[in-house]
Amino acid sequence: MAGKPMLHYFNGRGRMESTRWLLAAAGVEFEEKFLESPEDLKKLVNEEGSLMFQQVPMVEIDGMKLVQTRAILNYIATKYNLYGKDIKERALIDMYIEGVADLGEMILLLPVAPPGEKDAKLALIKEKTTNRYFPAFEKVLKSHGQDYLVGNKLSRADIHLVELIYYVEELDPSLIANFPLLKALKARVSSLSTVKKFLQPGSQRKPPLDQKTLEQAKKIFK
Amino acid sequence: MEARPKLHYPNGRGRMESVRWALAAAGVEFDEEFLETREQLHKLQKGKHLLFQQVPMVEIDGMKLVQTRSILHYIAEKYHLFGSDLKEKTLIDMYVEGTLDLLEMIITHPFLKPEDQQKEVVSMTQKAVIRYFPVFEKILRDHGQKFLVGNQLSLADVILLQTILALEEKVPNILAAFPHLQEFTVKISNVPTIKKFLEPGSKKKPPPDDVYVRTVYTIFAP
Numbered sequence: 001m002a003g004k005p006m007l008h009y010f011n012g013r014g015r016m017e018s019t020r021w022l023l024a025a026a027g028v029e030f031e032e033k034f035l036e037s038p039e040d041l042k043k044l045v046n047e048e049g050s051l052m053f054q055q056v057p058m059v060e061i062d063g064m065k066l067v068q069t070r071a072i073l074n075y076i077a078t079k080y081n082l083y084g085k086d087i088k089e090r091a092l093i094d095m096y097i098e099g100v101a102d103l104g105e106m107i108l109l110l111p112v113a114p115p116g117e118k119d120a121k122l123a124l125i126k127e128k129t130t131n132r133y134f135p136a137f138e139k140v141l142k143s144h145g146q147d148y149l150v151g152n153k154l155s156r157a158d159i160h161l162v163e164l165i166y167y168v169e170e171l172d173p174s175l176i177a178n179f180p181l182l183k184a185l186k187a188r189v190s191s192l193s194t195v196k197k198f199l200q201p202g203s204q205r206k207p208p209l210d211q212k213t214l215e216q217a218k219k220i221f222k
Numbered sequence: 223m224e225a226r227p228k229l230h231y232p233n234g235r236g237r238m239e240s241v242r243w244a245l246a247a248a249g250v251e252f253d254e255e256f257l258e259t260r261e262q263l264h265k266l267q268k269g270k271h272l273l274f275q276q277v278p279m280v281e282i283d284g285m286k287l288v289q290t291r292s293i294l295h296y297i298a299e300k301y302h303l304f305g306s307d308l309k310e311k312t313l314i315d316m317y318v319e320g321t322l323d324l325l326e327m328i329i330t331h332p333f334l335k336p337e338d339q340q341k342e343v344v345s346m347t348q349k350a351v352i353r354y355f356p357v358f359e360k361i362l363r364d365h366g367q368k369f370l371v372g373n374q375l376s377l378a379d380v381i382l383l384q385t386i387l388a389l390e391e392k393v394p395n396i397l398a399a400f401p402h403l404q405e406f407t408v409k410i411s412n413v414p415t416i417k418k419f420l421e422p423g424s425k426k427k428p429p430p431d432d433v434y435v436r437t438v439y440t441i442f443a444p
Contacts, residue, residue: 052316052320052357053320053323053354053357066312066316067316067320068315068316068319068320069319070291070315070319071312071315071316071319074311074312074315075308075315078308087296087299087300088283090295090296090299091285091287091292091295091296094291094292094295094296095273095287095288095289095292098289098290098291098292099273099274099289102274132274132275133274136273136274
């Protein structure tokens with residue numbers, strides 16, 4: 001029997017959180033080894049064959065040491081049938097998740113923005129959410145009237161988007177007000193038994209970055 | 223008969239160049255509609271041809287694909303540049319994602335402040351020779367094959383060659399310490415479809431110049 005996937009990262013969301021969400025939603029149990037110091041990262045870097053580009057995230061799964069967030073997510077999504085049924089569905093899923101990733105990247109980097117730029121960056125995030133990304137996804141759901149973004153079936157696109165919606169709401173709960181179909185998608189995905197479990201306290205879902213974790217991450221990744 | 227793909231982007235490399243490389247390597251002829259003015263971009267946006275109001279956009283097989291990775295994945299899958307099974311696809315994904323991280327530095331370089339540009343060339347050279355090139359040199363040395371994955375041309379070879387040639391334009395001897403990459407560059411350049419793309423008169427775009435940078439600001443500056 002294959003061992004559980006092992007996630008190597010620091011104890012925070014960062015670039016590993018989308019992988020945690022996807023594994024959890026797929027009902028896959030996983031283990032985590034947390035980097036806590038620059039020495040921990042150095043040790044992993046010096047371990048032959050562990051970190052292809054000397055970076056984390058890294059996920060040990062099925063005898064491989066996968067790096068690069070998208071490669072990791074693509075593998076998991078394919079393995080657990082969350083990546084559409086044919087090339088055209090995959091193209092739609094890819095477009096949607098890349099849009100999610102673009103907005104997600106802005107939110108991810110907000111804590112490390114220079115202090116003078118934080119307000120402007122937050123305003124830009126809100127503007128893009130309201131005028132670019134949420135309308136695009138609301139329109140997709142409206143156009144086919146189905147429960148999920150692609151192929152009338154749960155896919156990684158729904159999981160990544162709902163994860164993003166949670167982060168947007170942490171920044172400003174009012175932003176989703178005018179998007180009823182997105183609200184419904186969030187409720188629907190959140191009530192799936194695997195996702196519901198992940199959303200409960202005590203799961204491996206990570207909280208918003210606090211000052212202490214941010215400082216730790218800065219030390220590890222400087 | 224299938225219509226040719228149509229690429230929407232300014233007349234320059236930017237984020238569309240990888241797509242041009244991939245289509246060319248696959249032997250697929252394509253058309254281009256060059257964005258030259260802000261009005262043209264607005265027309266595309268108002269006409270709802272751009273899912274996230276951005277280019278690149280490629281009209282292909284009845285779809286309007288946006289997001290570079292979505293376009294590259296579609297082309298790779300359709301034209302058999304994505305390996306022969308999930309494990310090969312995953313290796314290709316990791317290699318492509320790493321290479322795209324390096325290529326990103328090249329894409330953004332012309333838009334840095336002039337006083338920062340030389341520093342960035344040093345930085346991308348260091349990243350190339352310390353982080354990325356050793357990985358691919360070792361892969362090629364270890365399996366002794368012509369192509370990075372599965373003994374056949376894949377997206378990984380195409381994107382790596384694109385990146386090497388772009389770096390060589392700035393730093394001509396950047397491959398000095400990497401004999402297998404030097405051999406790789408020659409061999410992949412001689413793949414017939416790629417050789418054709420590297421000849422004058424092809425749709426390969428020249429290095430970004432002031433005209434290109436000005437055009438981009440004209441079209442996209444807020």
